[in-house]
Amino acid sequence: MEKYVNLSAVCPLASCTMSGKCIRYLGYQKALATETSYTVLNTRLFSPTENSCPYQLVEKKVRVAYGFKRLCGTVPSRNQKLLWAGSGFGSESTYYRYRRGMFGLSPVQQKKVLRYLEENGADISVGFDRYQIETVYEKP
Secondary structure (H helix, E strand, O other): OOOOOOOOOEOOOOOOOOOOOOHHHHHHHHHHHHOOOOOEOOOOOOOOOOOOOOOOOEEEEEEEEEOOHHHHHOOOHHHOOOHHHHOOOOOHHHHHHHHHOOOEEOHHHHHHHHHHHHHOOOOHHHOOOEEEEEEEEEOO
């Protein structure tokens, strides 16, 4: 069982070959200069290899979509009544929060929503209500 490691945990291993690209090491350098306290990885419990580290994180830019009211407007009225029920969002309130654009949709979620709406007759060429480029941190 893999233990949870806080996303904000920093790494002090300057000797690691990945330290120049790793957000955790860059965070450590910043924390040393500006923070009173911070969470540090216990480097005694793992050892990075020449080409990888189990806790390395890199920065990636992704296109996040917000809202799909316009898309839902293209769904035929006969399919709209319980559109939320098969959407996979779990509850009606969560579905409507995503639909209004309160939460962003990752690229994977975008594909699922587009496929579901297309199955229900939507014109997916309309696209989502708005898009935004956001930074995410992930394992390489």
